[in-house]
Amino acid sequence: xxxxxxxxxxxxxxxxxxxxxxxxxxxxxxxxxxxxxxxxxxxxxxxxxxxxxxxxxxxxxxxxxxxxxxxxxxxxxxxxxxxxxxxxxxxxxxxxxxxxxxxxxxxxxxxxxxxxxxxxxx
Amino acid sequence: xxxxxxxxxxxxxxxxxxxxxxxxxxxxxxxxxxxxxxxxxxxxxxxxxxxxxxxxxxxxxxxxxxxxxxxxxxxxxxxxxxxxxxxxxxxxxxxxxxxxxxxxxxxxxxxxxxxxxxxxxxxxxxxxxxxxxxxxxxxxxxxxxxxxxxxxxxxxxxxxxxxxxxxxxxxxxxxxxxxxxxxxxxxxxxxxxxxxxxxxxxxxxxxxxxxxxxxxxxxxxxxxxxxxxxxxxxxxxxxxxxxxxxxxxxxxxxxxxxxxxxxxxxxxxxxxxxxxxxxxxxxxxxxxxxxxxxxxxxxxxxxxxxxxxxxxx
Ligand SMILES: [Fe+2]
Ligand SMILES: [Fe+2]
Numbered sequence: 001x002x003x004x005x006x007x008x009x010x011x012x013x014x015x016x017x018x019x020x021x022x023x024x025x026x027x028x029x030x031x032x033x034x035x036x037x038x039x040x041x042x043x044x045x046x047x048x049x050x051x052x053x054x055x056x057x058x059x060x061x062x063x064x065x066x067x068x069x070x071x072x073x074x075x076x077x078x079x080x081x082x083x084x085x086x087x088x089x090x091x092x093x094x095x096x097x098x099x100x101x102x103x104x105x106x107x108x109x110x111x112x113x114x115x116x117x118x119x120x121x122x
Numbered sequence: 123x124x125x126x127x128x129x130x131x132x133x134x135x136x137x138x139x140x141x142x143x144x145x146x147x148x149x150x151x152x153x154x155x156x157x158x159x160x161x162x163x164x165x166x167x168x169x170x171x172x173x174x175x176x177x178x179x180x181x182x183x184x185x186x187x188x189x190x191x192x193x194x195x196x197x198x199x200x201x202x203x204x205x206x207x208x209x210x211x212x213x214x215x216x217x218x219x220x221x222x223x224x225x226x227x228x229x230x231x232x233x234x235x236x237x238x239x240x241x242x243x244x245x246x247x248x249x250x251x252x253x254x255x256x257x258x259x260x261x262x263x264x265x266x267x268x269x270x271x272x273x274x275x276x277x278x279x280x281x282x283x284x285x286x287x288x289x290x291x292x293x294x295x296x297x298x299x300x301x302x303x304x305x306x307x308x309x310x311x312x313x314x315x316x317x318x319x320x321x322x323x324x325x326x327x328x329x330x331x332x333x334x335x336x337x338x339x340x341x342x343x344x345x346x347x348x349x350x351x352x353x354x355x356x357x358x359x360x361x362x363x364x365x366x367x368x369x370x371x372x373x374x375x376x377x378x379x380x381x382x383x384x385x386x387x388x389x390x391x392x393x394x395x396x397x398x399x400x401x402x403x404x405x406x407x408x409x410x411x412x413x414x415x416x417x418x419x420x421x422x423x424x425x426x427x428x429x430x431x432x433x434x435x
Contacts, residue, residue: 010337011255011319011344012164013157014226014391032214033420035207052270053204055213057416058423069200072193073277092143 035084036062038069040076048080056081134335139265142208150334154264155209156225157336159216162202163227166220167401169195171235172244180238187284188241194277201270208266221406223393228252230317232395239292239299239306245285247307247314250351253278254344255318263335286355293359307356308364315379316387318345324384349377 009015033055039048051070056062062081070076090098106112115122126145133140140146169192176192179185203213219225230248235241256278259271292303319341331337349368356363367380389395 009319009341010157010331011317011341012161012228013153013331013337014160014319032212033416035204051273052201052266053207054200057419058426061419061423068193069197072190072197089143092141093145 033057036066036081037084037087038062038066039080039082040066040070041078042076044077048078051075053084059083131333134263134333137335139268140263141265149330150336151209153331153334153336154267155206155211157331158202158206158209158267159211159219160226160228162199162206162216163220163225164231165195165199165202167227167231167405168248170401170404171231171233171397172241174235175238175241178238179241184288191245191281191284194281198274198277201273202267205264205266205270217409221402221409223402226391228317229387229390229395230313232390232397232401233309233313234397236309237302237306239289239302240310242285242288242292242303243306243310245281245283246289246355247285247310247352248317249278249281249285251314251317251344251348253282254347254351258337258339258344261335261338267336286359289359289361293361303359304361307359307361311364312382312386313390315345315348315382316390318342318348320384320387346376349379353377 034057035053036056036059037053038051040051041048054062054065054069056065059081063079066079066081071079127147130140130144130146130150133144140150172188172192172195176185176188179188203216206216207213216225220227230251235244253275256271256275260268260275262268262271289303289307292299295303322340322342332340352363353368365380367378369378370376371378390398393399
């Protein structure tokens with residue numbers, strides 16, 4: 001049987017137009033619990049690092065859920081959770097102008113200075 | 123406009139990951155939302171066929187392992203939902219789309235788990251197939267998706283190994299256990315091959331997902347890897363793969379296999395598989411029965427907030 005598809009069907013990406021089910025559009029009524037960003041310190045002495053996010057009703061639940069979702073294999077010794085809405089980020093569209101000024105200051109790097117070998121490790 | 127699109131494609135070509143706040147074509151965003159949410163739904167629905175055997179596992183050890191495995195799959199679903207949310211899709215919308223039947227999930231989970239050996243076959247074949255796809259997706263162009271995949275892949279190999287271990291134990295067991303083992307392989311083999319999707323030659327049109335480097339291998343390439351891998355492993359079990367046409371192709375240096383029943387494949391995708399209804403019903407029930415927990419937690423959180431406000435005042 002030869003079937004022609006409107007769209008390419010890749011493993012794990014089933015085109016909706018070829019699939020069954022009804023197409024009732026539920027508009028999200030925004031009943032989701034708040035979103036929290038999760039940070040893990042993988043071991044004592046290291047920084048906390050962002051690992052992902054999750055939903056929880058409050059901070060205590062966010063920490064409990066983060067333990068279950070992100071540290072099932074002892075990935076961490078400490079957890080931070082921050083409500084996502086409190087994170088402020090630099091503008092990705094302005095990344096070039098924001099970080100470009102750092103590019104031409106090569107004298108900030110130790111390799112800029114050529115010193116005689118006799119100086120030894122410096 | 124053309125300029126940003128070209129810049130986007132240049133980044134992709136240079137293997138620079140696309141992050142949530144970067145500009146991206148609307149179709150790229152849409153494709154990712156569809157694919158990542160389908161992937162998340164597959165992890166969540168995928169817990170059902172295995173979950174059915176948690177209470178019937180043959181030993182405490184097997185029960186603990188299966189519980190841990192199923193819990194991992196819940197975690198995978200959550201990593202993926204949160205990756206999809208970075209694209210602006212709400213969690214609630216995704217759950218609604220699953221429950222209404224609009225969103226799809228991997229058809230493999232619409233088959234029943236009839237015996238304990240099925241749990242072994244799922245770990246070996248179904249997780250095995252998923253791993254090939256997921257290892258490829260660790261290099262996908264969208265940052266949050268790639269990072270979720272790295273985390274998932276670290277956990278997957280235990281899934282496949284525990285499945286193979288179940289089958290190996292049965293394969294070395296009583297004559298009845300051997301029959302059970304072969305029977306499970308017979309039933310899961312073809313649906314596992316179908317997991318990779320239609321043949322490349324059957325799909326007309328664009329390779330957009332490849333150009334955007336969301337996907338990096340075609341369905342046929344992945345399926346070929348899978349067959350070659352399983353042919354080796356089934357020998358260790360001393361069992362057979364149920365395909366008389368399966369044979370080594372000297373010229374290709376790969377295996378050839380028989381024709382997949384594409385009619386069955388499309389029937390299951392369209393919702394007419396053995397367990398489609400049952401799976402969705404189980405998900406809807408779980409959601410509805412959990413409503414009071416969600417409400418209570420929200421009420422508790424609000425109460426704590428009010429208390430804090432009062433104390434501050
Ligand atoms: Fe998984
Ligand atoms: Fe798995």
